[in-house]
Amino acid sequence: MAVLEGEHLTKRFGGIVAVDDVSFSIERGETVGLIGPNGAGKSTLFRLISGVQEPNEGTVYLDGEDITGMSPHEICHRGLVRTHQIVHPFENLTLVENAAVGAEFGGRSSKNAEERAYEALEFVGLEEMAHTTPNELSVGALKRLEIARTLATDPEVLLFDEVAGGLDTEETEAIVGLIRDIADRGKTVFLIDHVMRALMSVSDRVLVLDNANLIATGTPDEIQNNQRVIEAYLGENAGDAIDDGASAGAGAD
Numbered sequence: 001m002a003v004l005e006g007e008h009l010t011k012r013f014g015g016i017v018a019v020d021d022v023s024f025s026i027e028r029g030e031t032v033g034l035i036g037p038n039g040a041g042k043s044t045l046f047r048l049i050s051g052v053q054e055p056n057e058g059t060v061y062l063d064g065e066d067i068t069g070m071s072p073h074e075i076c077h078r079g080l081v082r083t084h085q086i087v088h089p090f091e092n093l094t095l096v097e098n099a100a101v102g103a104e105f106g107g108r109s110s111k112n113a114e115e116r117a118y119e120a121l122e123f124v125g126l127e128e129m130a131h132t133t134p135n136e137l138s139v140g141a142l143k144r145l146e147i148a149r150t151l152a153t154d155p156e157v158l159l160f161d162e163v164a165g166g167l168d169t170e171e172t173e174a175i176v177g178l179i180r181d182i183a184d185r186g187k188t189v190f191l192i193d194h195v196m197r198a199l200m201s202v203s204d205r206v207l208v209l210d211n212a213n214l215i216a217t218g219t220p221d222e223i224q225n226n227q228r229v230i231e232a233y234l235g236e237n238a239g240d241a242i243d244d245g246a247s248a249g250a251g252a253d
């Protein structure tokens with residue numbers, strides 16, 4: 001059964017159509033990648049799903065329930081949470097306090113927020129730094145803290161917006177490992193990334209947005225060999241880019 005569905009989603013900003021009549025369906029437990037050029041509408045689609053912005057048209061269903069127009073807080077309570085493309089932790093809170101904010105926000109489990117925050121930090125490998133502040137963290141560790149913040153809400157569906165962006169190979173591997181662990185626990189993952197090797201290696205299926213429109217859906221193999229996707233985004237050296245672990249697209253944040 002589909003856990004997350006979008007039907008005819010459209011979002012306009014003045015004269016700009018950021019998301020244009022996009023429909024998709026994601027099964028429980030699936031890991032689905034979302035790719036496309038800068039400005040294609042990927043983050044906007046995630047904001048429509050997570051309740052940060054309301055679509056002009058269309059409907060979002062979580063577990064078959066219409067969640068369109070609900071607040072991020074209500075949607076988080078129902079089990080869907082997203083990471084932010086640009087990470088802004090609370091600088092003067094410790095890591096465990098930062099993660100506990102996520103736990104309080106979600107508030108889905110009877111366990112107390114601090115307990116869930118510790119578990120989440122342990123899961124992402126930051127437990128030893130639990131009582132330090134985020135300014136001591138590397139970019140990779142900040143991304144893992146952002147993942148911990150979402151895990152502390154006890155989610156069923158996680159939307160990751162460029163959690164491997166701007167990381168070195170080792171840090172990217174760590175993030176890929178975490179995404180696999182999360183998926184192995186039966187969670188549903190929907191992720192945006194320009195790091196093709198990472199995204200293709202974790203995704204069961206990939207959706208491609210170009211200029212606000214969904215132009216392709218398929219397995220990673222199908223997408224990498226789709227002529228329209230290669231022209232719109234992957235470029236003629238798609239195979240090389242993937243082998244090198246290089247980012248496709250312009251890569252700006």
Ligand SMILES: Nc1ncnc2c1ncn2[C@@H]1O[C@H](COP(=O)(O)OP(=O)(O)OP(=O)(O)O)[C@@H](O)[C@H]1O
Nearest residue numbers: 013016018037038039040041042043044045252253
């Ligand atoms: N709040 C806003 N007001 C006006 N225009 C916006 C707003 N948010 C996004 N846009 C525009 O909508 C389009 C889609 O932007 P979006 O951030 O969703 O792209 P993206 O696919 O996530 O790109 P990137 O890969 O660079 O993160 C762009 O043209 C962007 O300038």
Ligand SMILES: [Mg+2]
Nearest residue numbers: 042043044085
């Ligand atoms: Mg984006």
